[in-house]
Amino acid sequence: MHTFPPPEFGDAPIQGLEREYPPGVEAVHVHDHHSQVMYAVNGSMTVETSEGIWVLPPHRALWIPAGIAHTFKHTRAISLRTVYVKNGTVGIPNWQRCSVLNVSALVRELILACAQLPGTYGNADRETRLGMVLLDHLTLLEQDAFYLPEPVDKRAVRAANMVKTCPNDTRSLRDIAYEVGASARTLERLFSADTGMGFGAWRLRLRLMIALEYLAAGESVTCTAAAVGYENASSFIAVFRSVFGCSPAKYFAKD
Numbered sequence: 081m082h083t084f085p086p087p088e089f090g091d092a093p094i095q096g097l098e099r100e101y102p103p104g105v106e107a108v109h110v111h112d113h114h115s116q117v118m119y120a121v122n123g124s125m126t127v128e129t130s131e132g133i134w135v136l137p138p139h140r141a142l143w144i145p146a147g148i149a150h151t152f153k154h155t156r157a158i159s160l161r162t163v164y165v166k167n168g169t170v171g172i173p174n175w176q177r178c179s180v181l182n183v184s185a186l187v188r189e190l191i192l193a194c195a196q197l198p199g200t201y202g203n204a205d206r207e208t209r210l211g212m213v214l215l216d217h218l219t220l221l222e223q224d225a226f227y228l229p230e231p232v233d234k235r236a237v238r239a240a241n242m243v244k245t246c247p248n249d250t251r252s253l254r255d256i257a258y259e260v261g262a263s264a265r266t267l268e269r270l271f272s273a274d275t276g277m278g279f280g281a282w283r284l285r286l287r288l289m290i291a292l293e294y295l296a297a298g299e300s301v302t303c304t305a306a307a308v309g310y311e312n313a314s315s316f317i318a319v320f321r322s323v324f325g326c327s328p329a330k331y332f333a334k335d
Contacts, residue, residue, distance in 0.1 A: 087162075089114065090199025093169040094211030097162045098195050103155055110149040114164040115172065117218070118142045119183065119191050123158035124296030126289075127151070127178075133228040134180055135292040137332060140224065141191065143179040150178075155297045161195035163214065171215040180224040187221060190214040226323070228282075228289050231274040235262045239271075243283050247290050248309035253279050288323060291316070295328050304328075 084106070087097045118127065119141040127134045127142055129150045134142055144150055146167055165172050173179075183191070194214050201207045231240050238260040243249060256279075257267040271279045287308040294304040305316035317327055324331055 086111075087164065088199055089164070089166075092197065092199055092201050092207070093166045094194060094197060094207075094214070095164050095199045096195035096197045097160075097164070099160050099162070101154065101158050101160055103157055105153040106151055108149050108151050110147065111164065112147050113167050115146045115167070115175075116144050116165065117163040117181075117191060118144065118152070119161045119163075119188075119195075120154075121159040121161055121192070123154055123156045124293060125152045125154040125158055125160075126293055128153075129178060130230070131178060132230050133289060134178065135289050135296070136180070137292065137296045139183055139332075141181045141183050141187075143173065143175055143181060143218070145176060145178070148178065155293065161191055163191055163194045163197075163211075165211075165215070169211075169215070171212055173215065173219050178227075180227065181218065181221045182224055184217075184221065187214070187217050190217060226285075226288075228285050229275040229277075231271060231282075233270045233274055235260045235267065236270040236274055239267060239279070240282070240286075243286055244290075247287050248307060250309055284319070288320065291320070291328075295332060301328055 084099065086109070087095070089095070118136070120136060120138060122138060124135065124137045127136060127150055129144070129148050136142055190210070190213060194211055197207055197211065231237050239256050242256060242259065253267060254264040257264045260267065262270070268278050271277065271282050275282055277285070291304050291308050294307055295301070301317065302313045305313045308316070310316040310319070320328055
């Protein structure tokens, strides 16, 4: 796990940070007085909070409200650009939960520019206008609801960790429930109560989340399909298309 010094916040309403990260898992971050936009210029990262898990390829950014602890991991080096927005800033989005944003070409350039803003610039017109333009355009972006909610009950957590450890495990719900000391009906009920979806739907979403990580890291569709429990690439592509509305190739070709 890597540990980097936190940003040195000044009095600026909007400031940025440019940082290069080697492959690995980053230490827990939390900023009590600043929300943030996290965006990887290249590569892909997986961000985890107590609410759930998000996979972010280069055409997506994540809005994290102030006060939410998070970690992120990446199998390859990434160039991370972060924009911090101080609580009470005029125009700050009123999003109380993490939100995935489909980044347009314009917003990408705005994020890159705002990531260079210093912690202190007073009422400088240029910097203030630049930050306000970014906030205006963030609220216009399409949001993506695809993420993985985390279970809470200890038995459901154990089952979830089993699937995370071995996503190509094809055992039935009954077999996994037996391993964690619950009946199939109980485990199904626990997942529905904690995550809003049954175990089968949750496992499917987990597999697709892991598949996004593999694909973003440059793995082939065939290798990715096998890694997440599909017999062949065709069946994997069919499921991927049914969820995301396009093939893996088109998904990662988005601007």
